[in-house]
C-alpha cells in the first residue's frame with residue numbers, strides 16, 4: 001500500500017493540545033446495515049460503536065429549539081411539521097421503507113416532489129433531512145432515485161447515526177493491524193507519480209526512487225490526482241471527466257474547550273443557515289482532556305460563495321453566533337480553535353449533472369478505483385468503504 005502522506009486522508013485524527021480533532025466527522029450512518037459492519041465481521045476488526053442519542057438532537061428554528069423528527073417521539077414533538085404534515089410525512093416514510101417510492105434517475109428530488117404534489121411542509125422536511133445527510137446546501141438537486149435508495153436504508157435501520165470511539169485513528173489502527181498481520185506492507189510518504197501500461201493492462205506504478213509491478217491495482221486516489229497520474233494512458237480522458245466535477249464543500253470550525261458547558265442537547269441544526277454543531281466529546285470521551293469539551297460546527301457552502309472571500313468570512317461569523325447562542329461562555333473556555341475554510345466532505349457531489357466514477361474502465365481490466373467519488377452505497381465515507389469492498393470482491397472472484 002502506497003500513501004502520499006500519512007494514513008487516513010480526510011478521515012484523520014489530529015491531536016492538538018490534548019484534543020483529538022477528526023478532520024471529517026466520524027459519524028457512520030445506518031451502521032447496522034453498513035459495509036463497515038460487514039468489514040468488521042469479515043476482517044475481524046474491532047470498532048467501539050457509540051450511538052447517537054436522537055432525543056438530544058434539536059432544530060434551531062429562529063426563536064426556539066424543537067425536536068428533530070429522527071424517531072417517532074421526535075416526529076410527534078417537533079414543531080417543524082404541523083398536525084396533517086406529520087401524518088403526510090409519516091406516510092412518505094412508510095412508502096419509502098416499503099420501496100413504494102423509487103424516484104427516477106432523470107428527475108431531481110425537487111422535480112419529483114413537484115410532480116407528486118408533495119405539500120410544502122413535507123417537502124421542506126425532506127429537503128432539510130437530505131441537506132444534513134448529503135452535506136449539501138442544494139438538496140433539491142439530488143437525483144430522486146438516489147434520494148429514495150438512501151432513505152429506504154436509513155429509515156429501516158435501528159442505528160441511524162453512530163460514532164467510532166477513538167475517532168478515525170482507531171479505525172486506521174485496526175486496518176493497519178489486519179494488513180500487517182497478513183504480510184501486507186505499508187509505505188507512507190510515498191507518492192505515486194506515474195504509471196506504465198501495456199496495450200490492455202497496467203503493469204507498473206512509479207514512486208520517487210522505486211517502481212512497483214503488480215497483477216492487480218486499486219487506486220484510492222481522488223480524480224484530480226488520478227488525472228495527473230494517468231496522463232498519456234488510455235484512461236486519461238475518463239479521469240479528466242471526473243476531476244472536473246464539483247465536490248460538496250463545507251466550512252468547519254471546531255473548538256476545544258477547557259471545561260464542559262452543560263446543555264440538554266448534543267446536536268443543533270440551524271435550519272435557516274444550514275449549520276450544525278455537534279458535541280463530539282459527549283459521544284467520544286477519548287477526544288478531550290479531563291473535563292474538556294470538543295464541539296464541531298459545519299456549514300454547508302453554496303458553490304457560488306466559494307470564490308467570494310467576504311461570503312466565506314460570513315460563514316465564520318454565523319458559526320460563532322450559533323456557538324454564542326447555544327454554548328454561552330465558550331469564548332472564555334476556548335483552548336484550541338480549528339478551522340477548515342474549504343473542506344471537501346465528498347469529492348463528487350451527487351447532483352443531476354454529475355455522476356460518481358465507476359470502479360473500473362474497460363481499457364484496463366486490472367485497474368480498480370475506490371473512494372467517496374466512486375459508485376457505491378450511501379454517501380460520504382460509506383461510499384469509500386463500499387467501493388473498496390466491491391473492488392476487492394471483483395479482484396478476489398477473478399483470482400479464485
Ligand SMILES: Cc1cc2nc3c(=O)[nH]c(=O)nc-3n(C[C@H](O)[C@H](O)[C@H](O)COP(=O)(O)OP(=O)(O)OC[C@H]3O[C@@H](n4cnc5c(N)ncnc54)[C@H](O)[C@@H]3O)c2cc1C
Nearest residue numbers: 004009010011024025027191192343345371372380381384
Ligand atoms: C468536514 C467533513 C465532515 C465529514 N463528516 C463525515 C461524517 O460524519 N461521516 C462520514 O462518513 N464521512 C464524513 N466525511 C467524509 C469523509 O471524511 C470522506 O468521505 C472520507 O474520508 C473519504 O475517504 P477516501 O479514502 O475515499 O478519500 P481521501 O480521504 O481523500 O483519501 C485519499 C488518499 O489518497 C492519498 N493520495 C492522493 N494522491 C496520492 C498519490 N499520488 N499517491 C499516493 N497517495 C495519494 C491522499 O494522501 C489520501 O490519503 C466528512 C468530511 C469532511 C471534510
